[in-house]
Amino acid sequence: MAGTLPALGLGGLAVPGAAHAASPDAPLHIVCIGAHPDDPESGCGGTLARFTAAGWRVTIVYLTRGEAGIPGKTHAQAAAIRTAEAEAACRILRATPVFAGQIDGATEFNHARYAAFIELLRPRRPDLIFTHWPVDTHPDHEVAALLGWRAYLALRPRLGLYLYEVDLGGETFGFSPNHYVDIGAVVAQKKAALFAHQSQHPAEIWDDYHREMENFRGREAGVQQAEAFVELTRLWPQGGLPNVLS
Ligand SMILES: [Zn+2]
Structure with a gap:
């Protein structure tokens, strides 16, 4: 495999930031972006659990509150239910939820939206960002x-x-990972976070999708269960980033 996430990957590579993470004064900070409540938990809940266990701070930024995600409920009703579910999932993962204020099924990407989103994240000073892979059937x-x-x-x-x-x-297409994280030790924690989203029929989703995906990625990575990622880290031309993953 091409490499690993800092601090947690497979393969015993160097652990940049581990000493830093141990400092109570300056824990490293991950911001994980998801379109709806349950997306970050689905794609990287195990990885986030491993990071929080290692002393990193994790903030999950939910772009929407899942307003359109419960048949028969109004947007306001669904938002209230799914906000509470997201907060419960974050407690299980020991993450901090933030809601970015867009609307499920009607999210927008334009200059004003991304400018506002950057300003939402700027004061949180992320050391690492997770977000969705963009080639996906769901526009959000x-x-x-x-x-x-x-x-x-x-x-x-x-x-x-x-x-x-x-x-x-089902939704993610053209995804060719170059990083894997072994989540075998935290599968139960990830599953509990997913099952906090009771309005989304988690038992069916777990059986039909998430368990299969983790096992498949685990086979690719040579472990029982894994989560997979595409790393897009850029080496900035000037004054840039350290090449922490080499
Ligand atoms: Zn979603």
């Missing part, structure tokens, strides 16, 4: 991917940008 996932990419370019988090899949073969 595409928007979240592009907002994450814009935030990455603007804020230059020093440990890079990693894109995650949410539903291989």
Whole structure:
């Protein structure tokens, strides 16, 4: 495989940031962007659990509150239910939820939206950003991917940008990972976070999609269960990022 995420990957590579992470004064900070409540948990909940266990701070930025995601409920009703579910999932992962204020099914990517999104993230000073892979059947996932990419370019988090899949073969297409994280030790924690989203029929989704995806990525990586990523970290031409993943 091409490499690993800092601090947590497979293959015993160097652990940039580990000493830093141990400092209570300055824990490293991950910002994970998802279009809807349950997307970050689906694509990288295990990885986020490993990072928080290692002392990193994790903020999950939900672009929407899943307003359109419960049949028979109004947007306001669904948003209230799914906000509470996202907050419960974040407690399980020991992450901090932030809601970015767009609307499920009607997300927008334009200059004003990405400028506002960058300013939402700027004071949080992420060291590393996760977001969706953009080639996806759900337009909100595409928007979240592009907002994450814009935030990455603007804020230059020093440990890079990693894109995650949410539903291989169902929503995520053309995804060819170059990084894997072994999540075998935290599968139960990830599953609990997913099952916090009771309005989304988690048992069916787990059986039909997530378990299959983790096992498939695990086979690729040579472990039981893994999550997979595309790393898009850029080496900035001037004053740039350290090549922490070499
Ligand atoms: Zn979604």
